Amino acid sequence: MRAYEFDRDLRLVMFGAIAEIEIFFRGRLSYLASGEDGIFGFPESVKPRLSREYSAANKGEQFIKHFVAKYGDEHDLPPYWMMVECATMGTIELFYQKVSPSVRTEVASELGIKVLVLKNWLSVLRVARNACCHHSRVWNRTWGVRPVIPKDWKGFGSSNGKTFAVLSVLYYLLDAIGDAAPWKKKFDGLLGEYGDIDLDKLGFPEN
Template sequence: MVFWNKNCTFAATVPATPLLESVPRQDFVFYKGSMQYTKQAMDFDCQLHILKERGLTVENEEDALKFLHSVSYFRFANYLQPMEQSTESHQFLPNSSFTFATKLYVFDRELRSLVFTAIQDIEIAFRTRIIHYFSMEHGPFWFMDSNKFKNQDIFNSCLDNIAAEVNRSREDFIAEYYSNYTAPSFPPAWKTLEVVSFGTLSKLFCNFKDNSVKKKVAKEFKLPLYLYLENWIKCIAVLRNACAHHARIWNRRFPTMPIMPEYLPSSWVVIGNFRPNKLYHQLCCLAYLEQSIAANGNFSKRLLVLMEKNENINTRSMGFPQEWKNEPLWNM
């Protein structure tokens, strides 16, 4: 986590990562002069006392302490921040409630679980369709052929990742290959690509030269352009990482923003004047992609149920338009 205050300056030490990286990242060095951190750790009672001093209403201190024993102060602070009247003093607005913040935390946890389940369905379908169409067109070992990829550095990085992931795997079908064959050095795509990470898989797809085969995969997802799928998969990779690390997602601003076409052949949304860096637009992409997947998790319906159960949540902070429930995408 990066902190900033008025006595600190910072400078980037590395250039931005390539476009095909699944999670954009930038590292910083801080120049503080002689400034030294002197704050000490504080116990749970002290943490609760500070929140009360700042104007937070604590309905049940015993329950509040139990919560702080389970959820760290700075993780919980993300759910307190919307109730602050000042980000410098951290004083709370009138009627700010510890209970409301815990409900927001639980909502975000349930939302994250719902999103992650949908991503799992999409990831498995994406993996299946890449393996099928790429292998039918380019053979079982296409992922090892550098001539089939646009950027050699990304190709080499992917191959290194594949080697590490195959080496870690304890799947029977990987062991069976090496017990019977000595070459090539990797099992065929329908075995190898079952054990590689979603990030590696998305880079293989985006870096592949043959756009015609990428169009076939995109068509399976009811997308008219493979460029839409490339963009959406990059967005999903970032969202997936946030979910996997239990990060807050409900009001997060995402660095990789999805393309929002005005028209798509399956149920979609009316594109209004909104910025696609909020969660709502990511949810739209998940719901759309899920329409092409058999035995899916009914993401759209389950999201509606979750939102109706949490009517007090500020959906504007999530990027939801006012009449979002009337969109065709959410009424399938």
């Protein structure tokens, strides 16, 4: 029962971090891509997928309904800042892969990492987000998408497929976009509350 409760609470803490990172990334990608390619300048290869998600959003999102009523005859898709609101995380990940190299580099540089690392971390975020949303286990788990670990991150060894590596990515990104201290306080509080949980199952390094 304790492991189940810890897993549940850990999912909540992880999802809180993912939500903050997702908001930042959607905003920055929208701002930079629309600044370079125009507010309707979506990559052609992504448009079919966007159209499907746009149609689905039109059934429920009020701001999309308003856009359709006013501008639907002029544009097949809404502007970037609207589209990123209703796109799935998988589509946002695809967006990043398809936008211009300069936009990809700019976003990654703002986070202090390389483009290839950010591509991998977006996949990690998507998988972790899905696990949290669908109440899948996050404790004592080996992730199918392993985070790429920067060379100066010590102590991971072969454990980069465990949850500690995912948590480290979340902490790094939160720190890069603002202040990770509140989230770290929540996480430390969680570990304190469940002091009997075996941290080795999360992939924590010995030190």
